[in-house]
Amino acid sequence: MKITDTLFKNIWIIIGAALLGLFFFDWYTNNEFKHYLLLLSIYCICFAYRFTQNYITKNSLMNLIKRHGEIIEVSRLKTVPFSNKSARVSLDVNRISKVTVSNNLLSIIIDGNGNGYDFQLIGSNSHINKYFRSLFNENELSGIDIRCI
Structure with a gap:
């Protein structure tokens, strides 16, 4: 299986979405606000932009x-x-x-x-x-x- 930019992008979005879901779940169940989960999920979703076709085209x-x-x-x-x-x-x-x-x-x-x-x-x-x-x-x-x- 060849690892493509689209696959990397989707993996980072899934990881970011999972961390965001975990952040809200933990906040709801423990009534505790864990900043690191929110920041890590935002980082993962923003890092996924690096693998989009728009980024690759603009930076060719x-x-x-x-x-x-x-x-x-x-x-x-x-x-x-x-x-x-x-x-x-x-x-x-x-x-x-x-x-x-x-x-x-x-x-x-x-x-x-x-x-x-x-x-x-x-x-x-x-x-x-x-x-x-x-x-x-x-x-x-x-x-x-x-x-x-």
């Missing part, structure tokens, strides 16, 4: 990393369910000197001075590397040191 590489002419625009993960806004960083293509790619991570150094940006993404290092390289032509890639770790 194509939606987070875009090229507009000589500018690369990288957005942060969009973690809020009802908002499409997130912090964006615009980088001039000519200033990018070093890129490090890892699982769920993209690090960009500008001007070769050690200063740069780290971005959390969703994807394996091979997917991120392949997509990032597709945004540049061969001439631009020759000036960028790209490493996968």
Whole structure:
């Protein structure tokens, strides 16, 4: 059996609903308010959002990393369910000197001075590397040191 995002989402919702039911049952029978059950159930239900198709689509590489002419625009993960806004960083293509790619991570150094940006993404290092390289032509890639770790 293959474990899919839908299965993970449903498991977390069921666990959260069970904890919420246990919270209300315990409150009714013992007349005691156990905060940890309520907080844990809210956490489980909110964590289930991470496995929804909406979250996966909003945080795909194509939606987070875009090229507009000589500018690369990288957005942060969009973690809020009802908002499409997130912090964006615009980088001039000519200033990018070093890129490090890892699982769920993209690090960009500008001007070769050690200063740069780290971005959390969703994807394996091979997917991120392949997509990032597709945004540049061969001439631009020759000036960028790209490493996968």
